[in-house]
Amino acid sequence: MNRTCFPLAISCLIALSAHSQAQQPHIVYAKSAKVSYEKNVDIPAPANGLISELLVEEGKPVVKDEVLVNLDQRIAKAEYEVAIQESIAAQKQAEDNSNILYANKVAEVASAEYENYLELFRKGSTSPAELRRKKLEAEKSKLSINVAELEQTKNIASALVAKEKVKAAEVQLKLRTVTAPFDGIIAETHVKQDSWAREGDKTVTLIAMDELRVEGFAREGLEKVAPHTLMGSPVTIEVIVASEMPPVIIESTIGFVSPIVEIGQGPKVWAKIKNQKVDGKWILSEGMTATMKIKVGGPNLAQPAAAN
Numbered sequence: 001m002n003r004t005c006f007p008l009a010i011s012c013l014i015a016l017s018a019h020s021q022a023q024q025p026h027i028v029y030a031k032s033a034k035v036s037y038e039k040n041v042d043i044p045a046p047a048n049g050l051i052s053e054l055l056v057e058e059g060k061p062v063v064k065d066e067v068l069v070n071l072d073q074r075i076a077k078a079e080y081e082v083a084i085q086e087s088i089a090a091q092k093q094a095e096d097n098s099n100i101l102y103a104n105k106v107a108e109v110a111s112a113e114y115e116n117y118l119e120l121f122r123k124g125s126t127s128p129a130e131l132r133r134k135k136l137e138a139e140k141s142k143l144s145i146n147v148a149e150l151e152q153t154k155n156i157a158s159a160l161v162a163k164e165k166v167k168a169a170e171v172q173l174k175l176r177t178v179t180a181p182f183d184g185i186i187a188e189t190h191v192k193q194d195s196w197a198r199e200g201d202k203t204v205t206l207i208a209m210d211e212l213r214v215e216g217f218a219r220e221g222l223e224k225v226a227p228h229t230l231m232g233s234p235v236t237i238e239v240i241v242a243s244e245m246p247p248v249i250i251e252s253t254i255g256f257v258s259p260i261v262e263i264g265q266g267p268k269v270w271a272k273i274k275n276q277k278v279d280g281k282w283i284l285s286e287g288m289t290a291t292m293k294i295k296v297g298g299p300n301l302a303q304p305a306a307a308n
Contacts, residue, residue, distance in 0.1 A: 234252075
């Protein structure tokens with residue numbers, strides 16, 4: 001073989017090795033990452049009141065819109081019923097146009113009577129003063145039609161107001177009930193049966209066990225890639241469930257990279273993961289630690305744009 005081929009072969013091997021390395025993703029680590037529930041809320045009391053029913057206990061699974069706590073509803077129910085009856089009465093009054101019909105009939109009679117007196121006046125059978133009185137009564141009866149129409153307009157408006165009062169009373173009644181905003185498990189109860197709750201006081205803590213967030217600081221390995229390349233990158237998450245057990249390994253995608261790079265820590269990153277069940281029980285919990293292995297680069301490595 002010609003010796004001149006050796007340098008060429010070596011050059012090709014170096015190029016192939018460099019290309020192969022360029023195709024390999026770079027790993028950035030976020031160690032000691034924290035696991036937390038994506039949905040973890042303290043549900044407040046929507047109004048002041050006596051706790052008439054505490055329908056859940058710690059550890060109970062609940063579904064969305066399930067009633068968890070009832071405040072005393074007696075006054076709110078009574079006000080709601082009163083509002084309904086007032087609305088019914090107001091609606092009937094708004095639909096009643098008998099006053100307008102009566103005012104029109106009165107106006108017809110008064111106008112006819114005035115025409116009769118006008119004819120009598122022309123014949124000299126009545127005085128001018130009497131004619132003026134009949135004319136005034138006819139004009140007054142016509143104005144009474146306007147008054148009746150205005151009164152009905154007010155009644156219609158009052159009926160609309162009464163309907164809104166029913167809605168307001170219904171809202172107040174619903175504020176006597178605490179419901180679950182999502183499916184989850186009662187982690188803690190903060191009130192007791194027959195105790196008093198003030199508006200805004202915590203009643204129960206509800207958590208959704210099915211979805212969690214793993215959050216940490218991407219530091220190790222970040223010296224070779226720009227922080228913005230972490231966004232949307234695949235990540236392998238190893239969650240420590242017990243010190244003497246193998247970690248639970250879950251694949252996910254980086255959903256957030258903080259625009260702030262902490263000195264000595266790197267940017268904060270997080271990814272969402274789905275919880276898992278063993279024998280019908282969730283195995284991942286808030287407070288566990290994890291290691292995030294973020295795969296950056298490879299064939300789709302995003303390079304920073306050159307400044308113009």
